Amino acid sequence: MSSKNVTSEVVSVDEQAFEKADEAEVDEDGFEVVDETPEFQATVQMEVQAKVDANHPDGMVDTSEERIYGATLEQEERIRAREAELERISARAEMGMQDGRENRTRDIVAKQSAERRVEFQKRAASVNPWADPDRDDPRAELTQEQLAAVNKQSMRLAEKLDGWSRAAIGRRMGEAVVDGKDLMSAVVGVFEELQTAPGQVVPIGMLEGVNRKEVSIEGTVTQLWEPSSSAISQVGLIEDDSGKTKVTVWEKSNAPWIKEGEHVRIHGAARNWYEGRVSLAVTGWSTLHFPERGRWWE
Structure with a gap:
C-alpha cells in the first residue's frame, strides 16, 4: 500500500504583504506610494x-x-x-x-x-555590283594617290551637302573611280546625285532631272498673281540662284499664307509638268517653313 503525502507551504496574508514591502515604492516621508490608477x-x-x-x-x-x-x-x-x-x-x-x-x-x-x-x-x-554587302569598300582598290585625291574632294563636298558624311561621299566617289571615271567626272556626278537625293533640298534649276514625284525646295517668292480657280489658294513664282518655277498652293492644303519677297522652304512639294515645263504644287502632304519669320532683331 502506497500513499502520497502532499505538502504545501501556506503563507499568510501578512507574510505576503511583508514580502512585497521591499518591492513597494516609498515617498520622502517613508510612506508607501500607492498607485491609484484603477486596472x-x-x-x-x-x-x-x-x-x-x-x-x-x-x-x-x-x-x-x-x-x-x-x-x-x-x-x-x-x-x-x-x-x-x-x-x-x-x-x-x-x-x-x-x-x-x-x-x-x-x-x-x-x-x-x-x-x-x-x-x-x-x-x-x-x-549594281557595288550594292553587294559582301563586296569590300571600293576605296581599298584605289592607289594611294587616288585615295588621297578622293579623300580631299569628299571633305570639300561634305561642306556643301547637308546630311551626307565624308565617308559616304568618299565611298560613292571611290565606286565611280574604280568603274573607270576620272576624278573630276566622279566629283561632278556624285555631287549632282547626292544633291538631288531624297530628303535633300533640290536646287530649282535641277528639278527637271529629278526622277521622283515629291521634292523639297527653298527659294524666294518673287511674284504672286490672282488664282484662276477657287480651288487654288495662291499661285506665283519661286526662285533661287539656279532658276525659278511656278508654285501652286491648293486651298485644301491648309498651307500658311505666303507673301511676295518672302523666303520659304517647301518640303514634299508635288512635281508636275505643264507645256514641257516643270512646276510645283503644295498639297496636304506638303509642309512650309519660313526661316526669316519671327526674326524680331531685323
Whole structure:
C-alpha cells in the first residue's frame, strides 16, 4: 500500500504583504506610494461574449459585402494587407515577363530586318555590283594617290551637302573611280546625285532631272498673281540662284499664307509638268517653313 503525502507551504496574508514591502515604492516621508490608477480586467464572461459578438452576423457593426465574415477588424486588416502585397508581387512579375517579351520581340524584329536588308542588297547587286554587302569598300582598290585625291574632294563636298558624311561621299566617289571615271567626272556626278537625293533640298534649276514625284525646295517668292480657280489658294513664282518655277498652293492644303519677297522652304512639294515645263504644287502632304519669320532683331 502506497500513499502520497502532499505538502504545501501556506503563507499568510501578512507574510505576503511583508514580502512585497521591499518591492513597494516609498515617498520622502517613508510612506508607501500607492498607485491609484484603477486596472480594468475583463471577466471570463465578458471575453466569451466578445468572441460571440465578433463571429455573429448581428453583432458586427458593418455587415456589408466588403467585410470578411467571422474575422475581427484586426484580422481583416492583416488579410487585406496580405492580399494587396500579393497583388503587387503578381503585377511586378507580370510586368517583368512583358518587358522580357518586348526585348525578345525587338531582337527578333531587328534580326529579321537585317536579314531582309541583306537579301534586298543581294538582289540589287544584280543591277549594281557595288550594292553587294559582301563586296569590300571600293576605296581599298584605289592607289594611294587616288585615295588621297578622293579623300580631299569628299571633305570639300561634305561642306556643301547637308546630311551626307565624308565617308559616304568618299565611298560613292571611290565606286565611280574604280568603274573607270576620272576624278573630276566622279566629283561632278556624285555631287549632282547626292544633291538631288531624297530628303535633300533640290536646287530649282535641277528639278527637271529629278526622277521622283515629291521634292523639297527653298527659294524666294518673287511674284504672286490672282488664282484662276477657287480651288487654288495662291499661285506665283519661286526662285533661287539656279532658276525659278511656278508654285501652286491648293486651298485644301491648309498651307500658311505666303507673301511676295518672302523666303520659304517647301518640303514634299508635288512635281508636275505643264507645256514641257516643270512646276510645283503644295498639297496636304506638303509642309512650309519660313526661316526669316519671327526674326524680331531685323
